[in-house]
Amino acid sequence: MKMPVGAAEVVLAPGQVSFATRPTRLRTLLGSCVAITFWHPQRLIGGMCHFMLPGRLRHDLPLDGRYGDEALELLLRHALINGTQVQDYQIKLFGGGRMFPDQPRDLRTQDVASLNIRAALDLAERYHLHLTAQDMGSTGHRTIMFDLWNGNVWVRHQPMGTLQHDAYQKNQRSAGR
Template identity: 85%
Template sequence: MKKPVGAAEVVLAPGQVSFATGPTRLRTLLGSCVAITFWHPQRLIGGMCHFMLPRRLHSQQPLDGRYADEALELLLRHAHVNGTHARDYHVKLFGGGKMFPELQRHKPTQDVASLNIRAALDLAERYHLHLTAQDMGSTGYRTIMFDLWNGNVWVRHQPMGILQQDAYQKNQCAAGR
């Protein structure tokens, strides 16, 4: 988890997309939102998006990272601008925690977390992305740290009702880069 000297650190807010071509650590905090990480193992470049909703009904405005399909399109454009293809990236999905499970039991159609998870998985399939890991669902929030210099993604999941969880744990699937 040691950061190289001079590495940048970027914190993504909901709706943001970041792509970097140098040593960078990307961080975000997710509840019902989902993050998609993109990492190119040969070039050590990549990015992350933090989307809030699966899609918007009218998309005649500029692309907006708050929506899954548009956030992924922004990541794909960054990959293209950097002379790479989506198929060359290792992709990981995180988030989609139910933040109000008691309320959602009475109104399951308003389960934004599940809709976001489904959108992320559907997009990965539609674009034939190389999905190497995922940690989605359950309840509560996740803190994500993504190190572009080695492709590791560190996740701390705080389920609802759990007072404390172990410190950052390396995603077990990260070793399969």
């Protein structure tokens, strides 16, 4: 988890998208929101978005990172601007924790976390992204640290009603759950 000398650190707030072409650590805190990480293993460049909602009805406005479909579009544009192919990126998905697990749900209504998870998986399938890992669902929040110099994504997940874990765990979960 040690940063190389001169590496930058960027903290993403909800709705932000960041893409870097030099050694950078991208961090964010997720509840029901979802983060998508993009990493190019040969060029050691990539980015992350922190989206809050799957999408919006109006598409005549400028792209907005608060929405999953638009945040992904921003990441895709960064990949192309940097002369890379989207297929060459490793993609990981995180978040979608239910923050109010005791709230009743029925078949007609779903919580935002579930909608965000479904949107992230649908986007990955629609764009034929190379999904290498995911850690989504459950309850509570996740702290994410993504190191562009090696592609590692560190996750600290605190489910509702549990004590905080002492150490970050490197995300190595299979994308094929």
